Amino acid sequence: MALRAFAVAARTDSLSAAAEELGVTHGAVSKQVRSLEDWLGQQVFMREGRGLALTPYGKVLAEQLGRSFQNIDAACQYVRRHRSKSVLAVEAPSTFAMYFLMPRLKRFENKYPGSTIWISTRMTGQAPDASSSDLIITRGDADRVGARLKGSTALFEESLTPVCSEESLRRRPVKKPPDILKHPLITSATRPGNWEAWLHEAGIRDYVFEGGHRFDHMFVAVHAVREGLGSIVAPKEFFPGQGQWKLRCPLPGLVVKGEKYFAHPTSRADPRYVDRFVDWLEEEIRK
Template sequence: MPRQLPPLNALRAFEAAARLGSVSRAAEELHVTHGAVSRQVRVLEDALGAPLFEREGRGLALTAAGLRLRDAAGDAFAGLQSAWAGLRRHARPAALVLGCPGSLLARWVIPRLERLAADLPQVKLHLSAHEGGFDAALTGMDAALLLGEAPWPADWQVHALAPERIGPVLSPRHARFPALRGAPAAALLDEPLLHTVSRPQAWPRWFAARGLDAGGLRPGTAFDHLTYLLEAAAAGLGVAIAPQELVQADLDSGRLVAPWGFVKTGAEWTLCTVRGNADARVAALAGWLRSELQD
């Protein structure tokens, strides 16, 4: 026995008019004329044998039948919309939007993209450089890769990846490199120290971890971005401080040297997403990132 359904085009026009409270606004949403929506509503009323709207001053009000049909049609269209969106995502999965600070993106993520694509072919990334703090909703992102420390926003699910380790680095081109290379860490208290505006606590934390009083340290030039800081250090302009993972390639090549080593800061590399995000690609990416950082 065939299903007894209302005329679907007419139902679509009625649902829009009922939801928006206006035939004109429904016509705009559906990209048809005012008269076309009115005719479709009349088709539905004729098929039902009862009015769905009644005049109320200069506007329209739903009848009891109209209210019941509005709720049923709204639920049906919302369910169809959700199912259709899910089917489209499954058929053509959208790229995972990963936000991260520009320095992490340039110095750590991008050099590993080829390996990531080979190891996780199911994870297609859209990379978004982000400066400053991340809002609690991670607006415009599916996940964020960052260096930070608790407390985290209550709405976040946080995948801890590895502890952050920072340390001083300098170039063999530095004028005092021969003297500094073999000097104890305390010698840095007499040096103008390069730093970033966003991490003023980095040098004091490192000195404290080495058991040294940081009260007499001499701040040198400040930079807005870590990338610029490290380029200045590589040019021999001073001693910089940076996370180990972001300078490892420079250390391996000899472009920079880290004579005094690295210490943990209490911060962590993390992959964060909004709590309740069930995208399996996030967990897969977290596992891959954790392995890379441990290596």
Template sequence: MKTPFPPLNPLKTFEVAARLSNLTLAAEELGVSQVAVSRQVRVLEEFLGVTLFKRLHRGLELTDEGKLLANGISRAFQDIHNATRLVSRRGRRDILAIQSYTTFSQRWLIPRLTDFHDAFPRIEIRLSSSIAPVDFETQNLDAAIRAGKGDWPDLHSEKLTDIELTPICSPAFQKQHKLRVPDDLRRVRLLHSMARPTDWAAWIKRVGANVDPDPGIRFESSALAYEAAAMDSGVALAVKVFVRQNLQNGTLVAPFDASCYSGEGYFLTWPTAIPPSQPLMKFLDWMRQQLASDTDA
């Protein structure tokens, strides 16, 4: 004789309440009243014939039976979530939701998106920007461009390019301050990116310069620091691929040949639990081709 399957609504309600340890927060996440949450939990307790929670003054505490059930169903609901996301994406395979950094988007990706659309007119890119860590469980994303070593847990990472750092300034600024060797940076203002706060210290250590990396002006994004450098405000430390065109057309200069690799790279990432779609793989191949041509230029 088959064991009756527990009702799904009470199971889901219990999963949320167990995860949050609070009926009020569970009610907010589920969009129902606290009374409704309590009622659903009681239905499940009556079905199972056990007590799942100890009701405390400041929240909930799982009983031993509650802990056993919570551990068993949390992964199951995550699997359901992943499966429905996968099926949903297959129903809209020509839409790619991509998250990137503001500077990566502004300085490299956006100027090239028309080329991608010309090559793949049926694929619609939906681009968002953030410096916050990506959360694929709560954000409706297909992939994200991240900087690091490519070792994020539960994410598949494909390297796009290594991060090469080089000081930049305007031609007028270099001429005015007679910048010839890295130690000359002691005499000028450094422009920092709060999105990459350790770059100057790492670069100075790599090239062996006798320069204090801390003073200067700090900007929210690297793109703003690059703009300030172009306006004679000081010397910024740039990811070379983002300023390659400026260096070629002379709007920015590298005052000395002292670029170095940071040991990190940019990666296209997506959840390991969700196989990549064909549009995503086309996007990955296209980005690699574009970055390779930039490097060869």
């Protein structure tokens, strides 16, 4: 209260005007200012004729307080403007967030204009953070989330197939499985054995991996595909056709099954918003 009284008095150059604005007595404002000066060990006002003037220390304090109160007011106004919006905090694996959620998120916001989605990403091997999330999406189980979960919804099982850039496919078309060997095969440390499983399914059993690009995480490896460095086996659910990433699955009917994805509401979640988002996810998966 003392800082507020001082800030108003500094702006109006008058204890009486400050008292009127704050709806208190002149004496109450004067007492608050004296209390502030006692605590600071410095005078913030000095008499100048019949009015008040700020001391050098008072000017510094008034300037900083003015900025602080403006920032607080701006924050309050922001929250008030968005009081009709529902915010859902979603944590998801990095590749899922980047290649499945983000390209579709605008459709959700258009369908539910009063909703806002906050997305945080999780690297492979990193434990989910249920304390700051309303919904956690996992690839595989989520045993480490523990008691904070309120139930799980199975979203889909990965259909793993080669993914290539459209530019590389123009240069080296893939019409049948052996054609994929014209492309350098990119691997990811977090998805070991994907290429071997797919090549075996395709009837290509004698291919020997020698050299080639290898990356620590799938989303980094997919970016390398976008740059034209080669092709990778990835979930075709992330690349349903020509899109903003200019990536395509040349043999979409030839797949091997990967991990399942699950959506887990946490104990802090509002069921109305979580259920709506999960229902929308399931709609997107069926498309």
